Amino acid sequence: MKAIILAGGLGTRLSEETGxxxxxxxxxxDKPIIWHLMEIYAKQGVTDFVIATGYLGGIIHQWVKSLKTTWNIKALDTGxxxxxxxxxxxxxxxxxxxxSFATYGDGLGNINLKNLLDFHINQGRAATVTAVRPPARFGLLESSNxxxxxxxxxNQAHAGWINGGFFVLDPEVxxxxxxxxxxFESGALPRMVADANLSSYHHSD
Structure with a gap:
């Protein structure tokens, strides 16, 4: 089973690092974020990757060529x-x-891929998105005089759930x-929701 890694965006929120x-x-x-991400997959038996490149994609293509690994990696220029x-x-x-699995090339997590995949198969829908609690932005301070x-x-227990960035996708997606x-987030995902064809795997570790 392959893992798609989205690695073609501009990275505007880290502009000082991504010029x-x-x-x-x-x-x-001392290693690229994407290497750590692939290591998460590889440690769980997924070593076949398709990296969707775009912005400055040549850097990723050259890095893949120079990488000494047993992983099977295809860098695909998607524009x-x-x-x-x-x-x-x-x-x-x-x-x-x-x-296939799919994820963003700049996000790390401790997701259990087997549990995610088993959940997806049992649900029987076109795609599964990992749902996580949003991180707390501020500490809660109380004072008196x-x-x-x-x-x-x-406490984020009542803050709802957000896209955690790890997907399982069937070909029909x-x-x-x-x-x-x-x-993908404002196009295909809402369409799958409208068709009752998208599952959410809640991850809270």
């Missing part, structure tokens, strides 16, 4: 301006009639992607 490299190539402990929907569609067409009486992390210049 000369794609965001997944920003170093973390500089293509959005996430188009990148996923091109990867699904490249992979063919088989199920200028004295701090309590300082705790904000590409039928929900209308064009390359469309975000």
């Amino acid at each position: 000369d490299k794609p965001k997944p190539m920003v170093l973390l402990d 500089d301006d293509t959005l996430t929907g188009g990148r996923i569609r091109q990867c699904l067409e490249f992979i063919g009639p088989e199920r 200028g004295l701090v009486t309590s300082f705790t992390e904000k 590409k039928n929900y992607i209308v064009e390359d210049m469309e975000p």
